[in-house]
Amino acid sequence: MAVEAPALICSAKGCGDAAVHALLWNNPSLHTPDRxxxxxAxxxxxxxxxxxxxxxGFHRETVDAHAIPEGAG
Structure with missing residues (x-):
């Protein structure tokens, strides 16, 4: 039996649309620079x-939602 990947849903409040973009960010006062x-979105x-x-000052880059780098999250 195949297991389906969970749907990627937009993070905007109240939005239930499929996500096509991944916004990679970090808060430099909380996270290491590489996190x-x-x-x-x-x-x-x-x-x-x-x-x-x-x-x-948190946004680092935007990539395709299906190209999220390993370890990001």
Whole structure:
């Protein structure tokens, strides 16, 4: 029996759409420089979530949701 991977859902509050982007970030006051946390985003919420993280100096890069680097999370 095949096991399906869990659906990737946008991290924006109240959104249930499929995520197509992974926003990699870290909070330098809490995380080591190489640590990457992940927020998922649909096309509609990508810009908003990137802006939220960027204003705080947390955003590091955005990649395809199916290309999240190993160890990020």
């Amino acid at each position: 990457r946390k992940v927020w998922l 649909c096309d509609e919420h990508r810009e908003h979530l990137e802006e939220f993280l960027s204003l705080r």
